[in-house]
Amino acid sequence: MTNSFADFDKAxxxxxxxxxxxxxxxxxxxxxxxAVLNGAKLVLVDPRRTALADFATTHxxxxxxxxIALLNGLMHVLITEELYDKKYVExxxxxxxxxxxxxxxxxxxxxxxxxGVPAEQIVEVARLMAANKPAMLMYTLGITEHTxxxxxxxxxxxxxxxxxxxxxxxxxxxxxxxxxNVQGACDMGALPNVYPGYQKVVDDAAREKFEKAWxxxxxxxxxxxxxxxxxxxxxxxxxxxxxxxxxxANTEPDIAHxxxxxxxxxxxxxxxxxPTETTRxxxxxxxxxxxxxxxxxxxxxxxxxxxxxxxxxxxxxxKPNWWVFKEIAKRMGQDWxxxxxxxxxxxxxxMLAPQMTGIKFERIENDxxxxxxxxxxxLGTPFLHKDGCFTCGLGxxxxxEWTPPAEVPDEEYPLVLSTGRRLYHYHxxxxxxxxxxxxxxxxxxxxxxxxxxxxxxxxxNGERVKLSTRRGSVELTARxxxxxxxxxxxxxxxxxxxxxxxLTNPVYDxxxxxxxxxxxxxxxxxx
Amino acid sequence: xxxxxxKLNGVEVxxxxxxxxxxVAERNGVDIPTLCYLKDCTPTGACRMCVVEVKGARTLVASxxxxxxxxxxxxxxxxxxxxxRRLAVELLLSSGVHNCLVCEANGECKxxxxxxxxxxxATRFPSPTEIYPIEDxxxxxxxxxxxxxxxxxxxQACNEVQVNRAIGFGYRGAEAKIVxxxxxxxxxxxxxFCGQCVQVCPTGALTEKKAKGLGRSWETQKxxxxxxxxxxGCQLWLHVxxxxxxxxxxxxxxxxxxxxxxxxxxxxxxxxxxxxxxxKPLIKEDGEFREASWDEALxxxxxxxxxxxxxxxxxxxAGVSCARSTNEDSYQMQKLFRAVIGTNNIDHCART
Ligand code: SF4
Ligand code: SF4
Ligand code: FES
Numbered sequence: 001m002t003n004s005f006a007d008f009d010k011a012x013x014x015x016x017x018x019x020x021x022x023x024x025x026x027x028x029x030x031x032x033x034x035a036v037l038n039g040a041k042l043v044l045v046d047p048r049r050t051a052l053a054d055f056a057t058t059h060x061x062x063x064x065x066x067x068i069a070l071l072n073g074l075m076h077v078l079i080t081e082e083l084y085d086k087k088y089v090e091x092x093x094x095x096x097x098x099x100x101x102x103x104x105x106x107x108x109x110x111x112x113x114x115x116g117v118p119a120e121q122i123v124e125v126a127r128l129m130a131a132n133k134p135a136m137l138m139y140t141l142g143i144t145e146h147t148x149x150x151x152x153x154x155x156x157x158x159x160x161x162x163x164x165x166x167x168x169x170x171x172x173x174x175x176x177x178x179x180x181n182v183q184g185a186c187d188m189g190a191l192p193n194v195y196p197g198y199q200k201v202v203d204d205a206a207r208e209k210f211e212k213a214w215x216x217x218x219x220x221x222x223x224x225x226x227x228x229x230x231x232x233x234x235x236x237x238x239x240x241x242x243x244x245x246x247x248x249a250n251t252e253p254d255i256a257h258x259x260x261x262x263x264x265x266x267x268x269x270x271x272x273x274x275p276t277e278t279t280r281x282x283x284x285x286x287x288x289x290x291x292x293x294x295x296x297x298x299x300x301x302x303x304x305x306x307x308x309x310x311x312x313x314x315x316x317x318x319k320p321n322w323w324v325f326k327e328i329a330k331r332m333g334q335d336w337x338x339x340x341x342x343x344x345x346x347x348x349x350x351m352l353a354p355q356m357t358g359i360k361f362e363r364i365e366n367d368x369x370x371x372x373x374x375x376x377x378x379l380g381t382p383f384l385h386k387d388g389c390f391t392c393g394l395g396x397x398x399x400x401e402w403t404p405p406a407e408v409p410d411e412e413y414p415l416v417l418s419t420g421r422r423l424y425h426y427h428x429x430x431x432x433x434x435x436x437x438x439x440x441x442x443x444x445x446x447x448x449x450x451x452x453x454x455x456x457x458x459x460x461n462g463e464r465v466k467l468s469t470r471r472g473s474v475e476l477t478a479r480x481x482x483x484x485x486x487x488x489x490x491x492x493x494x495x496x497x498x499x500x501x502x503l504t505n506p507v508y509d510x511x512x513x514x515x516x517x518x519x520x521x522x523x524x525x526x527x
Numbered sequence: 528x529x530x531x532x533x534k535l536n537g538v539e540v541x542x543x544x545x546x547x548x549x550x551v552a553e554r555n556g557v558d559i560p561t562l563c564y565l566k567d568c569t570p571t572g573a574c575r576m577c578v579v580e581v582k583g584a585r586t587l588v589a590s591x592x593x594x595x596x597x598x599x600x601x602x603x604x605x606x607x608x609x610x611x612r613r614l615a616v617e618l619l620l621s622s623g624v625h626n627c628l629v630c631e632a633n634g635e636c637k638x639x640x641x642x643x644x645x646x647x648x649a650t651r652f653p654s655p656t657e658i659y660p661i662e663d664x665x666x667x668x669x670x671x672x673x674x675x676x677x678x679x680x681x682x683q684a685c686n687e688v689q690v691n692r693a694i695g696f697g698y699r700g701a702e703a704k705i706v707x708x709x710x711x712x713x714x715x716x717x718x719x720f721c722g723q724c725v726q727v728c729p730t731g732a733l734t735e736k737k738a739k740g741l742g743r744s745w746e747t748q749k750x751x752x753x754x755x756x757x758x759x760g761c762q763l764w765l766h767v768x769x770x771x772x773x774x775x776x777x778x779x780x781x782x783x784x785x786x787x788x789x790x791x792x793x794x795x796x797x798x799x800x801x802x803x804x805x806x807k808p809l810i811k812e813d814g815e816f817r818e819a820s821w822d823e824a825l826x827x828x829x830x831x832x833x834x835x836x837x838x839x840x841x842x843x844x845a846g847v848s849c850a851r852s853t854n855e856d857s858y859q860m861q862k863l864f865r866a867v868i869g870t871n872n873i874d875h876c877a878r879t
Contacts, residue, residue, distance in 0.1 A: 179756075223872035237843065238872075241845055293799065300758055328867075431798040
């Protein structure tokens with residue numbers, strides 16, 4: 001996020017798009033609700049009528065995968081009615097003319113036709129946003145999990161920059177991170193193109209720096225992203241596969257294909273705390289210490305590096321993951337010095353990643369610090385791009401075109417399937433499914449369908465239904481609900497049997513390689 | 528603007544307009560006991576524990592609800608005040624059934640602490656004869672209304688802090704009770720089990736069901752950590768006894784969650800004790816896993832990686848790191864791939 005959670009309850013205007021916050025980030029949503037009770041306005045953009053709709057000034061129930069058309073439509077109004085922040089655009093941004101040219105192709109009527117949101121409502125919301133500044137824009141996976149995910153993000157940024165809302169307290173573009181340490185795993189360089197601190201592997205200076213620090217020669221070529229790794233397993237170019245923690249056999253789209261790839265691997269290693277659908281494919285499984293059994297840090301969505309502490313002993317012979325990697329390195333010929341979470345952070349991470357220079361364990365005993373923290377006196381950075389000063393000079397408008405999801409409904413698969421998380425569970429339930437009580441509160445997955453579709457197909461609430469896509473099919477219980485719009489089915493990926501990923505489409509954003517979990521074509525029938 | 532002054536126990540102090548007497552006292556290190564007052568919520572003045580003497584006022588005033596005024600002279604610990612507070616505690620104690628011996632809140636109960644402080648031993652008033660049945664149909668929260676003092680903190684936590692709007696005051700007079708819509712049990716109501724009501728309950732009326740019998744507050748150690756679920760990164764206290772987490776509460780005043788948690792953060796901790804945990808390295812042989820020593824398993828992996836690297840080059844090995852585990856773990860894994868194996872084939876499911 002460019003901004004902080006501390007801004008949420010002080011904000012006066014929100015634009016929340018593709019984020020079911022009350023279930024996926026419940027505590028963050030409480031601050032939004034506090035602000036609304038104090039008079040803040042909230043525009044909610046979501047195909048479903050999620051719980052925040054009760055707090056929204058306006059809810060825009062767009063069709064799945066039409067975000068760019070809608071945002072372009074909103075910007076069309078801002079530009080033609082001259083409601084955008086001219087001063088900000090002139091002094092803080094570049095690329096306005098290109099943006100304008102593209103946006104002009106999306107008058108509200110056309111945006112309405114694509115998105116299903118009435119043109120009058122688009123005009124109204126554009127005016128509302130122009131009249132209430134700054135506004136915080138928040139988004140989650142409803143924006144990124146599309147084949148046009150990166151363009152969706154750019155479109156959100158365009159919208160906020162046009163309004164002059166980036167670089168201020170209670171403004172900005174704020175993606176809420178799905179998992180506790182997605183931010184941290186990126187910061188640490190668990191990405192094929194960057195070292196810790198986003199230093200590029202193709203950059204000679206950066207590579208030399210890390211070669212010196214690690215005393216090893218490093219590859220100058222970008223590595224593979226996850227989808228390419230699976231393809232590599234299938235075609236034999238990848239032989240050894242190391243899976244740390246992820247239950248890829250349930251979380252990746254198109255389970256049948258993923259499992260086929262794992263079967264093809266010559267040698268699979270897993271670190272995990274439980275046997276999972278994925279560890280079945282392993283040749284070696286290392287038992288890992290879990291949360292609460294080791295010392296270290298997580299970095300949250302607002303870039304805050306928080307301490308995680310050991311409170312209990314790991315069971316049996318389970319060991320910290322960092323120790324496992326260190327031992328393998330030793331057996332492959334490298335002795336690493338650091339021998340605890342603190343030594344790894346203080347002596348390596350904070351020395352190598354410039355954003356982390358000022359963060360040491362002793363400084364984050366209580367509240368964590370928000371990077372960048374350039375020196376040991378610095379108190380952290382609650383919001384980025386202060387007063388519109390972008391890190392790379394000026395904010396860059398990037399005109400983007402709307403593109404539909406890779407698979408759209410047709411005669412055979414007439415509905416749209418969209419997926420996500422539910423309140424009582426987390427991912428594949430390896431943790432929540434084993435925590436007393438949570439399973440009792442939600443013991444099975446449902447197919448959430450609209451009243452209209454239920455009536456059409458004569459499906460009653462609680463009845464068993466079958467969902468099929470070109471990848472596979474699952475049987476589960478129907479939940480008939482006004483939350484879901486006509487033509488749409490919604491479900492989560494928490495349960496193995498009725499896991500959405502038997503159905504989801506393994507197509508990816510060309511840049512981020514994020515899969516299109518949010519949209520594919522599906523057939524709904526009685527089981 | 529901070530020009531306004533009042534006298535607190537004879538000492539002149541400054542205050543800014545809008546502050547309550549309680550807030551001014553807190554800021555100046557003067558302790559006033561409270562029960563119903565919940566920070567950042569609308570004061571209700573329900574319990575009258577926080578009463579103080581204000582010169583010129585006809586009666587004692589509830590400091591949590593009274594705005595500080597220019598020139599006020601406030602006394603926080605006079606005989607009159609102590610008598611009133613003692614009476615308030617007595618009335619609250621006698622309004623319910625308080626058997627501290629078996630109460631989960633023993634040691635953490637604010638009512639018990641105040642009874643101790645104000646020397647209330649037994650009570651002069653008879654206890655009610657009709658007792659509410661304990662409600663624990665749901666798996667997480669136990670409600671025992673015979674210990675409820677109707678302070679309303681849970682109602683504020685639910686409506687003003689979490690804004691889940693699941694509970695409120697119901698019925699009237701002596702029948703008054705905290706209810707969900709239609710006075711149904713929690714698991715058939717709008718409750719989303721964030722447990723905020725439990726966290727703020729000053730007595731044993733609302734308690735964590737899973738913690739029952741696992742340890743008294745003075746037997747447990749508190750360890751601060753970060754929630755392992757979503758990207759908000761809420762700050763938690765793990766209450767630990769005998770190498771086991773017995774319950775989780777939110778760290779008050781901490782960023783980013785400021786004392787709040789959701790159902791997963793508060794109640795999703797005991798997976799670590801599951802008997803299904805992996806406890807030994809496993810090696811697959813003829814399609815079956817067998818247990819192995821660390822040395823054997825580590826040697827096998829190292830040798831196999833060396834062999835693949837030798838035969839097919841370092842890029843024939845790929846790894847997926849974990850977005851749930853610590854920074855230090857991810858750092859080590861990418862270092863293993865880059866510096867030891869020699870490839871940049873390292874990624875994680877950043878995109879979910
Ligand atoms: S658990 Fe949360 S939602 Fe349920 S009554 Fe308590 S405060 Fe309200
Ligand atoms: S307590 Fe809930 S909102 Fe907070 S980090 Fe955990 S899962 Fe997220
Ligand atoms: S704390 Fe002031 S009346 Fe209860």
